[in-house]
Amino acid sequence: MTLTHTRNVVHPHIAKSGSAWTDADLRLCNVNIVDVDIASFFGIQELPTPSVSPAVLNSKVSYPQQPQPSYTHTALTNEERLFFHYLQAAMDPGPDQDAAVVDFTLHLLHLLGFTQPNPSKQHPEEAGGERRVLRRNYDLPLFMCGRTVHAIADICLLVPSARMHHGDTVLLLAKASPTTITTSSASSTSASAAEAQLFAQAIAAFQCQNRARRRAHLAPVETQVVPAFIMAGTAPVLYKIEITAGLVECVQTAQVPPKVTSVLRLELPVERPEAARMEGMAPLDNRKVMLACLEAFKALV
Known part of the structure; x- marks a missing residue:
């Protein structure tokens, strides 16, 4: 399924914070969001086994509406116990759900080993084994339409710079969203806004x-694929967001980009896709697939 945001717009760019971006801003940026399968998204045919304990993979858990949680494994480590605690809190709809989703996502990324150093050609700054860190409410200055505003990431995985003025290296962006998010053609306002804010x-x-690279006297990058995901309740929606220097120049100068920007969105290979975002990781079959997708996602970070 392909959702194409055309250039047929009726109002110009204006500078606004990342939290104020909507679907209209995606249209102004000429964004094309494409739903793809595992092979197209990851370049693999089979998902890897999640690097979590058997208790996390196989313990049955009740839904938040039920009075008491029920686990298959009676003896859980503290990390496993916290996983199920945060899981249930994040699935409970209410005014505090967004904060609970952030708590769940932070714990899950730690549990899956996203904070372990992974030196690569893409991120040579990790060659010394410097540990990755997760930050909540991370401030990313956004230069737009001749002004500097701000895009606050709910969760950001980064490598801290050894030199303060060089800036941190952002590896992964994550956004919390209530369970009502949908990726159908009749997307809700919250769904399109969440995607637009992640894009900002x-x-x-x-x-x-690129500002950090210029301060370090390095050539700026022309294209970057930013791994990102929205945690809708406890169901991850994974994205590969292609950002180019040409697109950024248009955003900075209040122009509509002439070229389409492609954003790949993974179709979760679960048995009940229409219910996946409401069920989240509570059902065992959903949990194994979703954790396997996040495990494969590590290779892109």
């Missing part, structure tokens, strides 16, 4: 990286 954060991360 990706642009800001690209800008921050």
Whole structure:
């Protein structure tokens, strides 16, 4: 399924914070969001086994509406116990759900090993084994339409710079969203806004990286694919957001980009896709697939 945001717009760019971006801003940026399968998204045919304990993979858990949680494994480590605690809190709809989703996502990324150093050609700054860190409410300055505003990432995985003025290296962006998010053609306002805000954060991360590279007397990058995801309740929606220097220049100068920007969105290979975002990781079959997708996602970070 392809959702194409055309250039047929009726109002110009205006500078606004990342939290104020909507679907209209995606249209102004000429964004094309494409739903793809595992092979197209990851370049693999089979998902890897999640690097979590058997208790996390196989313990049955009740839904938040039920009075008491029920686990298959009676003896859980503290990390496993916290996983199920945060899982249930994040699935409970209410005014505090967004904060609970952030708590769940932070714990899950730690549990899956996203904070372990992974030196690569893409991120040579990790060659010394410097540990990655997760930050909550990370401020990414966004230069837009001649002004500097801000895009605040709910969760950001980064490598802290050894030199303060060089800036941190952003590896992954994550956004919390209530369970009502949908990716159908009749997307709700919250769904399109969440995607638009994630896109704004990706642009800001690209800008921050190039500012840091200029301060370090390095050539700026021309294209970057930013891994990102929305945690809708406890169901991850994974994205690969392609940001180019040409797109960023248009955002900075209040122009509509002439070229389409492609954003790949993974179709979760679960048995009940229409219910996946409401069920989240509570059902065992959903949990194994979603954790396997996040495990494969590590290779892109």
